[in-house]
Amino acid sequence: MKQRTIQTISAVMLALTSISVPPIIPMQTAYAAETTAPSYQARDEIPALYKWKLEHVYASRSTWEADVKKVEEMAGVIASYQGKLASSPQEMKRVLDQYVTMARLRDKVALYAGAGLDVHTANASLQALSDRASNMNRLVGEKTAWMTPEIVAISDERMQKLLASSDLAPYRLFLEDVRRSKPHILSRDMERLLAQTSPLAGTAESVYSMLAKDIKFPSIKNEAGKEVPLTRSNYVSYLESSNQSVRRAAFQAYYRTLQGFQDTFAQTLAGQVKVHNAYAKARHYDSALAASLAPNNIPVKVYDELIATVHENLPLLHRYVALKKKMLGVQELHMYDMYTPTVPHKERYIPYDEAKQIVLEGLTVLGEDYTTVLAQAFGDGWIDVYSTADKRSGAYQIGAYDTHPYVLLNYQGTADDVSTIAHELGHAMQTYYSNKKQPYITSGYPIFTAEVASTLNEQLLFKSRYAKAQTKEEKMILLNGYLDNFRNTLFRQAQFAEFEKLLHEKEQAGESLNAEAIKKLYVDLNQKYYGAAVVNDPEIAMEWARIPHLYYNFYVYQYATSFAASAALAGQIEKEGAVAVERIRTKFLEAGSSAPPLEILKAAGVDMSTAQPVREAMKQFERALTEMEELAAQK
Numbered sequence: 001m002k003q004r005t006i007q008t009i010s011a012v013m014l015a016l017t018s019i020s021v022p023p024i025i026p027m028q029t030a031y032a033a034e035t036t037a038p039s040y041q042a043r044d045e046i047p048a049l050y051k052w053k054l055e056h057v058y059a060s061r062s063t064w065e066a067d068v069k070k071v072e073e074m075a076g077v078i079a080s081y082q083g084k085l086a087s088s089p090q091e092m093k094r095v096l097d098q099y100v101t102m103a104r105l106r107d108k109v110a111l112y113a114g115a116g117l118d119v120h121t122a123n124a125s126l127q128a129l130s131d132r133a134s135n136m137n138r139l140v141g142e143k144t145a146w147m148t149p150e151i152v153a154i155s156d157e158r159m160q161k162l163l164a165s166s167d168l169a170p171y172r173l174f175l176e177d178v179r180r181s182k183p184h185i186l187s188r189d190m191e192r193l194l195a196q197t198s199p200l201a202g203t204a205e206s207v208y209s210m211l212a213k214d215i216k217f218p219s220i221k222n223e224a225g226k227e228v229p230l231t232r233s234n235y236v237s238y239l240e241s242s243n244q245s246v247r248r249a250a251f252q253a254y255y256r257t258l259q260g261f262q263d264t265f266a267q268t269l270a271g272q273v274k275v276h277n278a279y280a281k282a283r284h285y286d287s288a289l290a291a292s293l294a295p296n297n298i299p300v301k302v303y304d305e306l307i308a309t310v311h312e313n314l315p316l317l318h319r320y321v322a323l324k325k326k327m328l329g330v331q332e333l334h335m336y337d338m339y340t341p342t343v344p345h346k347e348r349y350i351p352y353d354e355a356k357q358i359v360l361e362g363l364t365v366l367g368e369d370y371t372t373v374l375a376q377a378f379g380d381g382w383i384d385v386y387s388t389a390d391k392r393s394g395a396y397q398i399g400a401y402d403t404h405p406y407v408l409l410n411y412q413g414t415a416d417d418v419s420t421i422a423h424e425l426g427h428a429m430q431t432y433y434s435n436k437k438q439p440y441i442t443s444g445y446p447i448f449t450a451e452v453a454s455t456l457n458e459q460l461l462f463k464s465r466y467a468k469a470q471t472k473e474e475k476m477i478l479l480n481g482y483l484d485n486f487r488n489t490l491f492r493q494a495q496f497a498e499f500e501k502l503l504h505e506k507e508q509a510g511e512s513l514n515a516e517a518i519k520k521l522y523v524d525l526n527q528k529y530y531g532a533a534v535v536n537d538p539e540i541a542m543e544w545a546r547i548p549h550l551y552y553n554f555y556v557y558q559y560a561t562s563f564a565a566s567a568a569l570a571g572q573i574e575k576e577g578a579v580a581v582e583r584i585r586t587k588f589l590e591a592g593s594s595a596p597p598l599e600i601l602k603a604a605g606v607d608m609s610t611a612q613p614v615r616e617a618m619k620q621f622e623r624a625l626t627e628m629e630e631l632a633a634q635k
Contacts, residue, residue, distance in 0.1 A: 053381025089165030155445035451562030
């Protein structure tokens with residue numbers, strides 16, 4: 001799931017430059033009386049225990065508005081220092097200290113506005129609040145756009161003298177990072193212009209989000225032949241149905257509806273690609289991919305090696321889908337069959353209170369301190385649990401330095417939802433530990449490491465459940481979940497990453513990204529990944545229109561690399577116990593951005609600068625696949 005984080009000082013300055021998770025089948029029955037998910041029509045109906053407490057951020061809107069004005073005033077004061085940064089170490093420290101003070105307050109303001117709107121998107125008052133925060137952010141960008149060019153313009157000799165002062169020790173890493181971007185920093189006027197136009201860069205994503213939200217899907221017939229509504233939120237649950245006709249109906253209704261808007265979807269996606277390419281060109285990068293990786297100091301070869309290594313192992317995916325076809329007993333395996341559990345078993349609703357216990361028990365290996373904080377997250381307003389009609393879909397974690405983390409869920413009581421809790425709390429715990437250990441300037445962390453923290457929790461949850469499995473059926477159910485999660489997180493996200501790369505390359509080469517061109521590109525790639533065992537249904541050509549992550553500027557590849565890294569770290573915890581847990585917490589969870597992400601992961605125990613972690617992860621997949629094949633062959 002997308003990790004939403006408030007920008008740090010580095011991100012602000014340098015920016016001026018649907019994943020399934022493994023089913024965890026609970027063995028407990030203490031909550032069996034509650035058999036269906038509660039249905040809430042309005043937010044006021046949801047008990048306070050299941051809603052996050054934004055009053056922990058601001059007790060009133062008037063207090064929030066006062067802080068908005070403070071941020072704007074401080075941005076104006078910072079602008080008055082233009083031209084003075086290099087005058088002395090003390091002067092530079094004074095400016096950066098004031099920026100940090102302003103940025104911390106800005107983050108808090110933005111969190112309150114964004115989180116408030118996401119749980120009540122149709123509320124006009126909250127929309128206005130969000131617009132007010134966006135205007136504030138734009139003003140901050142404009143008032144501070146001079147800072148990066150001025151830092152870059154300082155001569156190397158002068159910068160060495162400035163950094164020799166102990167006054168600037170807290171900002172050394174940040175200043176060196178900014179200097180690394182020197183070839184891509186523009187003049188003050190150009191930086192100001194880009195800051196002023198930056199809100200326009202998000203227009204395509206905003207249009208996409210509103211279009212996706214406003215589209216209404218037709219009803220379909222469920223297993224009992226009853227007409228039921230099809231929505232963005234319940235779509236995947238129908239794909240998990242044991243009835244193939246229900247899966248087919250949901251799949252066809254969903255994507256044929258999207259196809260009715262294919263030209264609009266194509267224009268929004270193409271518009272976002274053009275923005276990425278235009279900004280990369282303006283900053284003298286070879287490609288939008290290189291531009292997106294540069295702030296985190298990730299070489300392009302890491303991206304390319306991921307795709308190449310996944311290509312090497314596509315025969316494993318083909319072998320997996322062939323097994324799925326055999327176990328499902330279908331004459332043809334379709335794309336709408338891919339989410340269907342291969343092991344027949346009766347699904348049941350998992351009450352949220354039971355899900356909490358499953359997660360807490362599954363993560364006990366991370367130590368008492370970790371689980372104590374998790375218990376606080378569950379009980380003290382960190383998590384927004386249930387859906388309403390106008391709540392943002394999906395799940396995420398958002399955090400600011402001066403607040404506790406917040407987690408958004410749309411809990412439906414499925415096994416996948418249990419793992420989603422663990423996933424998002426992985427983000428929350430990284431935010432918690434990083435904020436606790438790091439100063440603000442290095443407290444933020446890139447998605448490249450963030451998704452390691454979240455998928456590590458998933459890996460550990462699976463291992464915990466599998467170790468407790470008593471029967472062949474329990475093992476097969478869990479293996480089914482693990483293999484599906486592997487497909488979704490490593491193979492599928494690599495497919496999206498390759499698709500995104502090809503889109504940008506085609507636009508950069510001057511090719512049209514119309515709906516038919518995008519559909520052909522996607523369906524051909526889908527055939528390559530899934531092979532001959534799967535029918536490449538024509539509707540799958542519209543799947544890209546369902547993926548908001550394609551608007552996030554080369555975001556999705558990090559799910560795949562992170563999954564590989566977390567698999568390695570989970571293995572180390574299994575072998576080394578508390579020693580590995582301590583290393584992972586101190587060298588990784590507490591590290592923030594105190595070093596480049598590749599260095600942080602290497603210190604934690606995994607070297608992502610090579611293809612080895614992905615290859616090792618593929619070996620784990622093959623072992624699990626072999627075990628599933630052997631269990632399936634047993635009579």
